[in-house]
Amino acid sequence: MSRELSELYRSLAADADARDLGVPEVLRHQADRRARLRVAGSTLAVALVAVGVAVGTQVVAPQSATVPSPAGTPTPPAPPSASPSPSVTGGSASPPVSPIPPGRSPGTAATSPGALGAAQPRTPTGIPDRAFFRLAAANQIGIAPEFRDLEVLPDLCGARYSSERAIVQRRTRNVVYKLPQNPGAGHVPDGTYTHSITIYRAGRADDLLDELRRAVRDCPQQERPGDSAPVLSRQRLLTDTRYGDESVLFEMRRPDQDVNGDPTGVEDVRLIRAIRVGDVVTILWEQGWENTSSQRAQVDADSARAVAAVKVWLG
Template identity: 75%
Template sequence: MSRELSELYGSLAADADARDLGLPDVLRHQADRRARFRAAGSTLAVGLVVVGVVIGAQVVTTPPASVPAPAGMPTPSTSPSPSATGGSPSPSVPPTTPGRSPGTTSPGATGTQPSRTPTSIPDRAFFALAPTNQVGIAPEFRDEAVLPNLCGADIGGEAIVQRRTRLLIYKLPQTPKGYVPDGSYTHSITIYRAGRADDVLKELRQAVRDCPEQNGSSSGSSVRSRQRLLSDSGFGDESVLFEMRNAGQDVNGTPTGADEVRLIRAIRVGDVVTILWEQGWEGTSSQRAQVDADGRRAVAAIRRWLG
């Protein structure tokens, strides 16, 4: 053994002799305490790791708290995403409004506004004769009876809002210009209170039925006339056509041996009634084709006016 190593061992032995070494039981007790501390520390560390994992999982999986909707706002419903259902999502069905039965339409849903009863009658509401019927005499507005007497019947007088009447002179298309006219109309337009115009036509029909014959005058002479309803359709919302027939007379009151026929047509368009009372000219009779043509022109003018 070298000298340096011998001196080192000698120094170590002297140092050990100078110190009080612990007893074996004490050393074993201290070692057991250190072992228990290490085991407790390991257990605590494992527990902390487990708690951290649980808390982390809750943070990841817990959805964010929903913010409450303001008062009065509907809460949106959640629907499955397309990827979860395998197809496109179905559209949400709006809630049924209570208090309305199926099939009813709410006011204003059609977009159409209810028609209003007019209060005045402009000149443009009256039709113009076809060029082949014009005689060069302008129509004349004046107050006239709009219907012939029908055994004294009063028809719709209390429901009138406004009325205008004119005298209209015409010729037939085949009559050359400059010749004597073929006929004339007392043409009237009357506005009735809402819902009363159809009653007026009912009253007129009944008045004609109730007055099949009556005494009257023609060209200053006493005559007996006969009234009857004629079938009629295709004019306005509804129409009434009737004839008055009496023994014909010339301008001097001499019987002609033929009947003189007057045609009167009342046409309703909404709350408006127009009447064409054909009165002839110097004993002529009404021509149905001409009265029909002018009736259609009268309806067209009223519809343009009412819009």
């Protein structure tokens, strides 16, 4: 062996003797620490990869979440889950169908009393005394009204009324009155009424008023019995303030005569008013007293009382 090679071995041996190689426990602890570091590094690398994949997916894939609307922008309503089918005409949802009550055939709707408006009053079948008006205190003369079987309308050229066949019941009375400005008991009356109330079958009362208007128009004049000789009577319709549901007012005029049958130069005027309230017609025929004439204001006032009494009766 050469001298240079021997010097090299000695140098390596001296360097190895100078280094502390450590005991086996120290070497094992260092090896375990390096192994834990390698496992932790691998775990961190896997986690970083997973986070990267998740972030990349959100960036690349289309966003399915709803983007918040800007401030002030209304959010569209969510579609209904199970709304009823819209109607053909307006797009509004059809209401739910109620079950059919027992005993009612399909297609028959129950109707409440107020569903089609206020219930129509029933046609009465009898006329009580309270259906007739009472004279105002200033018109009473101490003679009580008397119920009689009287003609309710004057003759108008022999007119006939087909509505008579629709009568259910009729009551008539005679009423004696005085004018307010005249004295009371013991004074000669100023007039009388033939006052009637008639019930007609449903829907037929207005026929009487139509026929009465026609009868007056068709009979503008006719001869009527006078005290000593016939006199010419003239009839005409008058414009009337509405009473009840409808009314007809007409007058009859004829020359007045004295007890000897001679003309007095004045005219005798009679007023007749027919008023319908539903299926009921009440008529006031003013016939005067000893050649007195009808006073329109008095007939109007008593007509209003007659309508009020009938309405209270019918309820």
